[in-house]
Amino acid sequence: MHVEQQVQTWLNQQGLGSCILTPLTGYTNHVFRVEAAQDPKCSVIRIANHELAAGLCPLAQYPKHVISLHQDAVELDLAPELLGFDDQMGLMWLADVGERRTIQRHDFAEIRTLLARLHSSDLAWRSPEQTELDGANLLMLQRLATSADPKLSQIAQQLLKLAIHRGYANYPIKPVHSDLNPGNWLHDGQRWWLIDWDYARLMVAEWDYASLIVEQAWDQTHAQAFAPTMLLCDLAWFCACFALLSWDWHVQRGTQELAAKQAITTYWLQRCESGR
Structure with missing residues (x-):
């Protein structure tokens, strides 16, 4: 049927x-x-x-x-x-609950409030296939570090090295949406709603901010205006990591967005290497 x-x-x-x-x-x-x-x-x-x-x-x-x-x-x-x-x-x-709408700077406070409500909840989400918690997605980076694509492999190795040095594996985990692309935000004329919770799980809170920033194609200035101050010192790394995984997703599917994804990854990699 x-x-x-x-x-x-x-x-x-x-x-x-x-x-x-x-x-x-x-x-x-x-x-x-x-x-x-x-x-x-x-x-x-x-x-x-x-x-x-x-x-x-x-x-x-x-x-x-x-x-x-x-x-x-x-x-x-x-x-x-x-x-x-x-x-x-x-x-x-x-x-x-409404239509997709571009997030503007005047929306930042409301979006932060919604994410804080999620991250401060006591939901103990685990994905069905998850055998161990991986709050910073280091297992995925380890896989990419051995990729046949030399560009993906090199960047994954760089990010892994920084993650180990900075101790991201030990950061506290929170319930996160993890897929905050523009299509998953709806506005009803009064407030914002989130859809497509299919990939929600336990990760570090930075992951949600990074996914939103990368998927919105915001630069560092927008990211600093949006994200809570306490997350800013690590945010560039998480943006680079999310961008790399997004790049790999598009490589596997052969989409037309590869050049754009590579450029976003390079942008955030440069900032996470020089920003701390």
Whole structure:
């Protein structure tokens, strides 16, 4: 059955009747805006893409875990209300909380408050495949250090050396979203919401700030204006590390963004080597 038909059938079973389904952009899942004649409010369906290779779509591989992560985020008032779900299909039915919007400097205080609420919670998130905690992603760097790509390997080795010297493996871990790309921020006209908690886990708090800064393509001036002062001395390293992992992600998939990802990685590597 076609994905859109699956969604329509599932919504019918929830008593919603005939709906207009509008496809929205989704990187790993199928996403639809739902408009029902008997409900003036729109909603959103996320359904797993089971055609992707194993590991590329957590909602397909670990649906119960992903749904539980989102439910935790709802409890913290960070994520849209979960109207319903199906953990066999890998389907989540969410309240519509607005549109994607570019984060501006006047939003920084609110964003910091939302992240602080998450990082100060006592959620003990572990990804299903996780055998040991790796707050600074050093295991991934170790893998990249032996990459067949000499550029990736060299930078990974440089970052590992700095991480060992600075003791990042011993930094306290917090619950983090870990995938704060522009598509995962929604604004309802009053406030910000976060979606796509599929990769949420325990890591150092710097990882969330670094992922947001790198994915927003902010420079050091914007990063310093955004991030809490207590994180600034280490932030360039975490930005370089996240940028490198993003670069590797695009290498594996052969996208058109490789040059841009390499440039961002080099930018932050230079700053983390000279900034401390």
